[in-house]
Amino acid sequence: MPNTQNSGIGPWVNNMPIIEVKNLTKKFGDLTAVGNISFSVPEGKIFGFLGPNGAGKSTTIKMLTTLLTPTEGTLVLNGHNVADDPREARRSFGIVFQDPSLDEELTAYENMEIHGVLYHMKKNIRRERIAQLLDFVELWDRKDSKVKEFSGGMKRRLEIARGLLHHPKVLFLDEPTLGLDPQTRNHMWEYLRKLNETENITIFFTTHYMEEAERIADGIAVIDHGQIIASGAVEELKQQTSTNSLEEAFLKLTGRNIRDEDVSKADAMRMHHRAWRRNK
Amino acid sequence: MKIIYILWLRQLKRYLRSKSRVFGSLAQPIFFLLALGAGFGPVFSRAGAGDYIEFLVPGIISMTIIFTSMFSGMEIIWDKQFGFLKETLVAPVSRFNIMIGRTLGGATIATFQGTVVLFLSLIAGFHPMAWGLVPIAISYVFVFFAFYRAWYGYCFQTGRHARLSNDYELFGYADLFPFRRDLPT
Numbered sequence: 001m002p003n004t005q006n007s008g009i010g011p012w013v014n015n016m017p018i019i020e021v022k023n024l025t026k027k028f029g030d031l032t033a034v035g036n037i038s039f040s041v042p043e044g045k046i047f048g049f050l051g052p053n054g055a056g057k058s059t060t061i062k063m064l065t066t067l068l069t070p071t072e073g074t075l076v077l078n079g080h081n082v083a084d085d086p087r088e089a090r091r092s093f094g095i096v097f098q099d100p101s102l103d104e105e106l107t108a109y110e111n112m113e114i115h116g117v118l119y120h121m122k123k124n125i126r127r128e129r130i131a132q133l134l135d136f137v138e139l140w141d142r143k144d145s146k147v148k149e150f151s152g153g154m155k156r157r158l159e160i161a162r163g164l165l166h167h168p169k170v171l172f173l174d175e176p177t178l179g180l181d182p183q184t185r186n187h188m189w190e191y192l193r194k195l196n197e198t199e200n201i202t203i204f205f206t207t208h209y210m211e212e213a214e215r216i217a218d219g220i221a222v223i224d225h226g227q228i229i230a231s232g233a234v235e236e237l238k239q240q241t242s243t244n245s246l247e248e249a250f251l252k253l254t255g256r257n258i259r260d261e262d263v264s265k266a267d268a269m270r271m272h273h274r275a276w277r278r279n280k
Numbered sequence: 281m282k283i284i285y286i287l288w289l290r291q292l293k294r295y296l297r298s299k300s301r302v303f304g305s306l307a308q309p310i311f312f313l314l315a316l317g318a319g320f321g322p323v324f325s326r327a328g329a330g331d332y333i334e335f336l337v338p339g340i341i342s343m344t345i346i347f348t349s350m351f352s353g354m355e356i357i358w359d360k361q362f363g364f365l366k367e368t369l370v371a372p373v374s375r376f377n378i379m380i381g382r383t384l385g386g387a388t389i390a391t392f393q394g395t396v397v398l399f400l401s402l403i404a405g406f407h408p409m410a411w412g413l414v415p416i417a418i419s420y421v422f423v424f425f426a427f428y429r430a431w432y433g434y435c436f437q438t439g440r441h442a443r444l445s446n447d448y449e450l451f452g453y454a455d456l457f458p459f460r461r462d463l464p465t
Contacts, residue, residue, distance in 0.1 A: 100363050
């Protein structure tokens with residue numbers, strides 16, 4: 001059995017795994033973005049996936065959410081093999097992407113409605129759930145406003161509500177709090193905590209804010225250069241590295257050098273679009 | 281079926297909400313109709329070549345439809361840019377249905393624009409040879425451009441290197457070239 005030390009099994013595991021990743025590898029040409037990683041996330045837990053820029057976090061999330069096919073390895077989500085049964089796997093998760101993915105010309109309600117139809121929800125259940133969730137993220141009174149009039153925090157809240165609409169078992173959050181103020185961030189984690197408790201949703205998130213991860217996550221895996229270099233509960237990581245905070249543990253594990261990150265493709269396109277509009 | 285409907289509806293809502301798009305895309309055909317129609321018309325009939333409007337209008341309508349459908353085809357790039365495409369790609373629905381929904385939406389918009397231009401040209405003095413053929417022409421145009429647009433979507437989905445709208449425009453214009461050459465026939 002390769003990589004048993006990376007299996008992510010620790011004392012915080014007491015439920016059945018809902019996400020199981022075995023020997024996952026993704027190569028882009030010569031570049032190995034993710035190299036033979038294995039971990040599992042038990043149902044109903046909050047799992048933080050941490051790593052410096054370019055470590056392979058987003059690639060892993062993309063593979064888990066069927067947007068990329070792995071070069072090697074298996075992914076099982078809620079009992080469905082992602083490669084063999086992508087449609088059932090897609091039904092099992094909701095996702096909040098790193099970049100906004102709402103239709104800005106449509107209203108909050110219409111965005112939710114489209115999502116509900118795409119996930120084959122019955123009309124009355126859909127309506128009820130949309131009302132419940134928009135109320136939950138405190139956007140019900142703005143349901144008929146176009147999304148382009150929303151602030152960054154409101155968009156994020158709407159995306160979370162949308163990700164939860166179809167009763168997913170797992171919610172993926174790719175840097176959900178990036179660019180939000182501390183108030184919104186706190187609020188958001190409160191929602192997510194509540195959801196995790198009331199609906200038993202497993203939360204899989206990535207973030208660069210270590211204090212957030214320390215406060216919220218039940219279990220953590222640290223990935224760097226496409227390898228999982230540490231995993232377990234927050235306390236375990238601190239013990240392993242004999243540090244006092246997760247931030248220090250993280251720096252000890254991944255080093256203090258600054259990583260360069262290419263401007264993401266989406267950012268490049270957005271910049272391009274703005275320039276194009278100006279010149280027209 | 282519901283999925284196709286909701287994506288079709290989305291296209292229409294987006295279209296009807298951007299007033300500038302509705303009027304902007306009508307400005308060009310009106311300009312052609314007035315400037316070319318009124319300008320060249322007398323010269324044309326003097327040369328004994330018949331009524332210029334009758335000659336010009338089918339071309340203007342086709343061009344309106346081609347460009348409208350091309351721009352709605354290009355919308356999939358904006359969707360990718362603004363992230364909405366990802367939302368549809370992780371949904372548990374077939375890619376085929378997503379494409380059909382979008383395509384029908386774009387084709388409906390293009391047909392609608394074409395019909396509006398037809399009415400405008402009626403005011404400008406255009407007389408179709410046979411009124412009975414107009415509905416047939418409209419449905420022909422609808423189906424034809426539905427496929428035309430689907431082809432664009434397909435091009436984009438397969439040609440992942442076409443990331444920027446520039447690349448896409450190049451594709452588009454290269455393809456339109458033969459259409460444009462025989463427009464006035």
